[in-house]
Amino acid sequence: MDAGFWVLQFLNALQYSMLLFLLSIGLTVIFGLLHFVNLAHGALYMMGAYLGISAAALTGSYWGAFILAPLGVTAIGALLYFTLIDRLRGAGPMNQVLVTFGLIFVFLDIARLGWGDIALGLDAPAGLSGTSNLLGVSYPTYRLFIIGLGAVVMAVLWLVLARTQIGAMIRASVENGDMAAAMGINVGRLFFAVFCVGCALAGLAGVVAAPVFSATTGMGISILIPTLIVVVIGGLGSLQGAIAGSLIVGLIETVGAAFLPSFAAVASYLLLAAILVLRPQGLIPARGT
Amino acid sequence: MKKLFLTAAAASLLAVTGASAQTKVGVLLPYSGTYAALGNEITLGFNMALEEAGRTGEFELVKEDTEAKPPVGLAKARKLVLEDEVDVIMGLVSSGVLGAVRDFVDGAEVPLIVANAGNDEATGEACSPYITRVSFSNGQVSRPMGEWLAEQGVKTAYTLAPDYAAGHQMVDAFSQKFTEGGGEVVGGEFTPFGQTSDFGPYLTNAKSSGAEALFVFYAGGEAISFVKQYGSFDLKEDLPLYGSGFVTSPLYVAAEGDAAVGVIASLHYVPTVDNELNTKFVETYKAAQDKAPSEFTIQGYDAAKALMAAIDSGASDRASIAEALRGLTFDSPRGPVEIDAATNNIVQDVYIYETVKEGDGLTQKVLGKIEAVRDEPNGCQLD
Amino acid sequence: MFHQTPTRSIVLVFALVALALYAIYGGYFAREIVVEIAILAILAISIDVVAGFGGMVSLCHGAIMGVSAYTYGILTAKLGYPALPSAVAAIGAAAVFGTVVGWITARTTGIYFIMATLAFGQMAYTVIFKSRWLGGDDGMGGLPRFDFDWAGIAMNKSLPFALYALLLVLLCYVAAAWVMRSAFGRTLCGIHSNEPRMRAIGVSTIIHRARAMGFSGLLAGVAGIIAGQHIQYISPELLFWTVSGEALIVVILGGLGTLIGPMIGAIAFVLLKHELSGYTDHWHIVVGLVLIATVLAGGRGLYGQIEHWMTRRKARGAAQNA
Numbered sequence: 001m002d003a004g005f006w007v008l009q010f011l012n013a014l015q016y017s018m019l020l021f022l023l024s025i026g027l028t029v030i031f032g033l034l035h036f037v038n039l040a041h042g043a044l045y046m047m048g049a050y051l052g053i054s055a056a057a058l059t060g061s062y063w064g065a066f067i068l069a070p071l072g073v074t075a076i077g078a079l080l081y082f083t084l085i086d087r088l089r090g091a092g093p094m095n096q097v098l099v100t101f102g103l104i105f106v107f108l109d110i111a112r113l114g115w116g117d118i119a120l121g122l123d124a125p126a127g128l129s130g131t132s133n134l135l136g137v138s139y140p141t142y143r144l145f146i147i148g149l150g151a152v153v154m155a156v157l158w159l160v161l162a163r164t165q166i167g168a169m170i171r172a173s174v175e176n177g178d179m180a181a182a183m184g185i186n187v188g189r190l191f192f193a194v195f196c197v198g199c200a201l202a203g204l205a206g207v208v209a210a211p212v213f214s215a216t217t218g219m220g221i222s223i224l225i226p227t228l229i230v231v232v233i234g235g236l237g238s239l240q241g242a243i244a245g246s247l248i249v250g251l252i253e254t255v256g257a258a259f260l261p262s263f264a265a266v267a268s269y270l271l272l273a274a275i276l277v278l279r280p281q282g283l284i285p286a287r288g289t
Numbered sequence: 290m291k292k293l294f295l296t297a298a299a300a301s302l303l304a305v306t307g308a309s310a311q312t313k314v315g316v317l318l319p320y321s322g323t324y325a326a327l328g329n330e331i332t333l334g335f336n337m338a339l340e341e342a343g344r345t346g347e348f349e350l351v352k353e354d355t356e357a358k359p360p361v362g363l364a365k366a367r368k369l370v371l372e373d374e375v376d377v378i379m380g381l382v383s384s385g386v387l388g389a390v391r392d393f394v395d396g397a398e399v400p401l402i403v404a405n406a407g408n409d410e411a412t413g414e415a416c417s418p419y420i421t422r423v424s425f426s427n428g429q430v431s432r433p434m435g436e437w438l439a440e441q442g443v444k445t446a447y448t449l450a451p452d453y454a455a456g457h458q459m460v461d462a463f464s465q466k467f468t469e470g471g472g473e474v475v476g477g478e479f480t481p482f483g484q485t486s487d488f489g490p491y492l493t494n495a496k497s498s499g500a501e502a503l504f505v506f507y508a509g510g511e512a513i514s515f516v517k518q519y520g521s522f523d524l525k526e527d528l529p530l531y532g533s534g535f536v537t538s539p540l541y542v543a544a545e546g547d548a549a550v551g552v553i554a555s556l557h558y559v560p561t562v563d564n565e566l567n568t569k570f571v572e573t574y575k576a577a578q579d580k581a582p583s584e585f586t587i588q589g590y591d592a593a594k595a596l597m598a599a600i601d602s603g604a605s606d607r608a609s610i611a612e613a614l615r616g617l618t619f620d621s622p623r624g625p626v627e628i629d630a631a632t633n634n635i636v637q638d639v640y641i642y643e644t645v646k647e648g649d650g651l652t653q654k655v656l657g658k659i660e661a662v663r664d665e666p667n668g669c670q671l672d
Numbered sequence: 673m674f675h676q677t678p679t680r681s682i683v684l685v686f687a688l689v690a691l692a693l694y695a696i697y698g699g700y701f702a703r704e705i706v707v708e709i710a711i712l713a714i715l716a717i718s719i720d721v722v723a724g725f726g727g728m729v730s731l732c733h734g735a736i737m738g739v740s741a742y743t744y745g746i747l748t749a750k751l752g753y754p755a756l757p758s759a760v761a762a763i764g765a766a767a768v769f770g771t772v773v774g775w776i777t778a779r780t781t782g783i784y785f786i787m788a789t790l791a792f793g794q795m796a797y798t799v800i801f802k803s804r805w806l807g808g809d810d811g812m813g814g815l816p817r818f819d820f821d822w823a824g825i826a827m828n829k830s831l832p833f834a835l836y837a838l839l840l841v842l843l844c845y846v847a848a849a850w851v852m853r854s855a856f857g858r859t860l861c862g863i864h865s866n867e868p869r870m871r872a873i874g875v876s877t878i879i880h881r882a883r884a885m886g887f888s889g890l891l892a893g894v895a896g897i898i899a900g901q902h903i904q905y906i907s908p909e910l911l912f913w914t915v916s917g918e919a920l921i922v923v924i925l926g927g928l929g930t931l932i933g934p935m936i937g938a939i940a941f942v943l944l945k946h947e948l949s950g951y952t953d954h955w956h957i958v959v960g961l962v963l964i965a966t967v968l969a970g971g972r973g974l975y976g977q978i979e980h981w982m983t984r985r986k987a988r989g990a991a992q993n994a
Contacts, residue, residue, distance in 0.1 A: 099963070102962075102967075112325075213486045218510070262802055272791040359907045360905055360907055372699060384810060388807075389905045454809075
């Protein structure tokens with residue numbers, strides 16, 4: 001095991017972390033703002049992958065899918081918002097969990113009806129399909145692209161939240177929704193916008209993941225648990241928490257897979273349980289909760 | 290596919306009045322969940338053989354969905370036997386479900402024609418005069434790969450497979466023959482089944498092991514993810530990929546794309562097998578489905594062939610059908626096959642094939658054939 | 673707060689008699705369905721105990737049921753102990769597992785409790801899934817049913833087994849109703865509606881929560897025994913979190929916090945599933961839509977809605993008489 005081995009495993013961990021980040025950031029911000037638990041977030045990720053495959057076939061280019069899939073998922077999210085999410089905001093966690101659990105079933109069968117039972121693949125774009133040399137190792141370019149994309153999304157979200165007026169409004173609403181509304185912030189419209197961005201990021205994660213993992217009808221359910229773990233470990237509603245959580249879970253799962261496959265499977269559950277018992281608000285809690 | 294089945298069902302209903310001795314077949318396959326595509330493909334092959342022979346009217350099919358879950362499969366098997374009172378059961382995709390129903394069909398003395406599930410024990414130490422396998426056993430498919438790879442002068446190999454019974458059996462059989470041939474397995478890992486989507490860490494381990502070759506077994510969605518990720522790491526030069534043939538099955542090789550090109554694997558059937566029966570079989574299938582058949586199609590097809598042959602030899606009830614299947618020989622598109630009288634497992638040719646480009650698509654180039662591969666009884670005593 | 677109203681007693685007896693008649697006259701498949709309903713009904717009742725009265729929405733009840741089934745499997749099929757004491761030990765193991773999870777998670781509420789139970793349930797699932805000794809993903813077979821031959825009852829026949837399962841449903845219901853009517857049940861409701869006040873009057877909320885999970889685990893353990901004995905085969909699927917999710921659906925579909933509602937929900941769910949799967953492989957979508965509709969309709973569920981109408985009518989009648 002030379003240095004190159006460690007660099008490769010580190011990049012593997014980083015790549016997985018970034019995918020988790022794209023998913024968990026939407027989930028956590030929606031929770032922070034709307035106090036809404038969306039178990040169907042994984043299903044939106046799955047829809048992103050499938051819509052991406054169809055969009056790529058339609059436009060003949062990966063980049064077509066890259067643009068269209070998140071938009072399609074946003075449209076689905078908007079539809080959900082007006083039919084269900086908005087009504088359930090005050091309904092308590094159990095009703096939210098149940099309705100979005102029902103949505104998982106609905107999306108599962110929509111995917112089966114629309115795309116069949118055979119797992120589908122999506123090819124990485126021509127320019128990103130080979131390997132690149134980095135830090136003395138050759139690594140799949142597409143995976144580097146995922147890492148870069150995650151970093152860019154992270155930076156943009158950070159800037160928006162910290163430096164813009166919308167960011168200030170979001171932060172104010174997370175801290176104290178009633179007070180923000182009293183100060184004249186249109187909380188309803190803000191919630192809708194944030195929900196859509198969360199959905200778009202889930203769709204983006206789906207289409208970005210499709211060339212690495214195949215698109216299967218079970219992918220939404222299997223990614224949901226790691227995403228929830230990330231969000232709870234980091235602190236529900238917290239942007240920094242989602243970053244920290246993604247990196248921790250990505251690292252644990254990758255290093256575990258490489259060295260202790262039998263332990264890796266329970267490691268993140270153990271961590272989740274420990275956090276919930278010792279520090280239920282998460283590692284980096286959102287203020288105001 | 291649905292239409293095909295409906296025609297078959299309608300035809301069988303019409304024939305109820307006419308036929309005096311209709312055979313009731315319980316079709317026990319996954320139609321939802323991870324393996325739904327395999328279940329549909331096997332059903333398709335089964336109906337194809339009946340239609341080709343013009344004998345859809347002789348068989349009444351009762352379809353049940355196992356969801357690829359052992360308890361569900363066992364519950365459905367009981368339903369087929371106790372409520373529908375079928376004469377014979379055909380199907381079973383997952384080894385787990387086969388393990389679950391084994392004692393029940395053996396005790397109830399109902400013939401079971403296994404059309405996919407490959408666990409070695411089912412025709413080894415846990416064999417039964419009522420369980421006949423027309424598909425393959427895990428060892429049967431991967432032993433030839435170990436033998437062939439050692440013959441090519443490859444000295445060291447690393448193995449990867451999902452951590453469940455089939456994964457272990459495939460790797461064990463490969464390792465045994467590869468070692469006997471003078472090779473050495475320098476390392477390997479079993480990945481959590483159904484929970485592994487990122488194979489990056491494992492591929493990195495495999496690469497750093499310094500082995501000359503990588504042998505894997507994956508199926509379905511995992512196979513697609515694995516092969517695509519293998520391709521993206523650009524390991525074809527340093528660490529060529531060999532597999533138990535399901536890894537590049539014609540059913541989903543299209544989804545793997547260029548990453549599958551050059552992968553060499555062993556399997557009991559590929560659509561490019563060169564014989565007259567197969568040419569006709571592939572033509573018929575392509576005309577209806579607009580794609581090439583897979584090993585799963587042929588398994589369903591041969592299940593029907595075997596059943597028809599048993600009935601032709603005079604079998605009519607459960608006991609006589611089971612008796613007639615044993616030792617049966619017939620010509621299949623995959624080559625001559627025989628039901629081993631010692632184990633009730635199929636004896637068949639196994640092909641070493643390479644996935645190659647042809648026009649826009651991918652096809653299978655047969656590199657070699659190991660004839661009449663037969664499993665040792667492994668503790669099986671049928672009498 | 674729980675009241676065993678006359679309506680609830682009538683519905684309980686009526687439902688059990690109807691299921692028994694269905695099993696007696698309905699042939700083999702009817703009996704399979706009755707057993708399936710019984711398992712789901714007991715699991716749903718056990719979830720209702722914690723979710724409906726204690727506000728603790730658990731996603732680990734499938735795992736608790738699985739712990740019982742696997743303990744039973746290990747003791748009988750692997751180690752060869754007799755069935756009856758093994759079953760008692762297995763139900764005890766489920767109760768202990770429930771108590772431990774309840775005690776560890778007692779400080780969390782709402783979504784945090786849901787996530788914590790999910791974590792513990794999935795941990796149990798993963799451990800069993802990974803264990804080759806327990807058959808891993810392929811599962812474990814050879815679980816025996818009870819031997820009541822000395823009493824002239826052949827448990828291996830489908831009818832006696834279905835009636836036995838129904839008897840256990842009755843026992844579990846009575847036990848749950850009795851406990852929920854006791855001082856303990858009332859305290860649990862109190863904790864749910866106003867935790868600080870209960871603590872202020874000197875109630876240890878942690879111990880009560882842990883006990884509630886323990887009792888609920890005991891009931892789920894009974895469901896696990898029936899599940900193991902029914903198919904005589906178990907696999908890790910039993911412990912996966914979606915099993916708990918499905919049972920929660922049943923609770924909501926029938927009526928949360930009524931104990932009898934979950935039973936009605938189980939009947940409706942199993943019959944719906946079997947009817948639908950006869951027509952289509954895509955029955956999940958219908959189940960999902962029914963669930964969403966139930967929650968949006970006020971979340972009272974089938975039985976809850978009927979009770980709601982009845983009390984409204986009674987109230988209106990009383991107003992008219994006055």
